[in-house]
Amino acid sequence: MDLEVMKEYMPLYREAFFLTMKIGWIGILGAVIIGFAAAVVRLLKIPVLHRILGAYIELFRNTPLLVQLFFLYFGLPKLGLSISAPFCGALGLMLLGGAYMAETFRSGFEAIPVLQTETARALGMSKFQTTVHVLLPEALSVSMPGFTANMIFLLKETSVFSAISLMDLMFTAKDLIGLYFRTVECLTLLVVFYLFLLLPVSILGSIVERRVRYAEFGA
């Protein structure tokens, strides 16, 4: 393994790392918003919308991200709607993640017995107070492990971005190997940068998880 070569490649990887991270986090943020909204709609069984979102969730949970990206990147222009590769990547991640997050949040809400919210209402709390102070915190504490798992899953899924010519980590590694055949160096850097991307999420995730869940589930 040639450290000099690795040093030389570093700037390219760093650039790809930040691109991957940026798209990854925008995607996750969007996924959380979509997922939360979808979970609430599904929970309240808002007519029509509830069914549409149900179909959306099944569609995106049961097709690979790669196929979704192809559809967005190569399919939409055929319909006269063309979008840039980074935007396409972020959008794909949001839609895929939204479907997963929706299910995670929903199972969290559903795990809270009706009597918990009835008790809050019996104490004179309004619907809004009950939701904010009882239902949400309890549901979130139940959903927390699934939520962290989803984030890690989504960040890993960014590795298919190269298929729509996004210069992410995977793309950079493949490109460099193709050009200079320094396979070992390139793959080592790839692993290291993915760890940079994911380890903080895992570690932070489990710390937050422990804090959020301590009250209810203990250490």
Added chain:
Amino acid sequence: MAKELLKIEHITKSFDETVILRDLSLTVKEGEVLVIVGPSGCGKSTFLRCINGLETIQEGSIYLDGEKINDRSANLEKVRQKIGMVFQNYELFPHKTVLQNITMAPMLVQKKPKAEAEKEALSLLERVGLSDRKNFYPRQLSGGQKQRVAIVRALAMHPEILLFDEVTAALDPEMVREVLDVMLDLAKEGRTMIVVTHEMSFARAVADRIVFMDGGNIVEEGTPSEFFDNPQTDRAKKFLSTFSFDRIEKKDEYAGNPI
């Protein structure tokens, strides 16, 4: 003559087609302890839930303090502050400490300052012997302790009437007593209470009046001694008989001769 605090007139409650409570009327005076007994599924829980509006009734009226509370115009959030309810499974909020469980509603609903709410919570906890548990989470408490906290949580809102729905039914036998003692204490203090229970000797001790429900209506009512010593209806007799055992007579060949 104590005033009528709660007046229930001809209420009917059904779930879809099934009628659960039919034409039920009942009055509770201020300071009275009313105990409701009756077989499982006869509508006792549903009845309590109708009183504080957790269930809506189809017919009839409910008055608290002379004010009709089952109207669309009635402010349920105001009404519920006057009605404390304690459930069979405690229903403490698992993400809140004991103290937070108690102060939450007074602070959010009645806008009490935190310090005042906590001070009051602590003195109530003291009364039920749990002040050393104020920073515990519900999962760290025994069933009996949880239920005493749930009672304190209801008391902290200064309700005019307390509803207890089989609050000892989920407890291990050795914990039943500590909860019943708290309730006896409240009764002695002159609180108005409606208690649903299967603890017959407790019912006899605490009740001013016993109401026997069956099939969604009141079948019989009277003082504890009237009801327990001299039940009038066959259904009440049959119900009471399920709580006692006749002495068994062993066949001769087994008597004093265990196998």
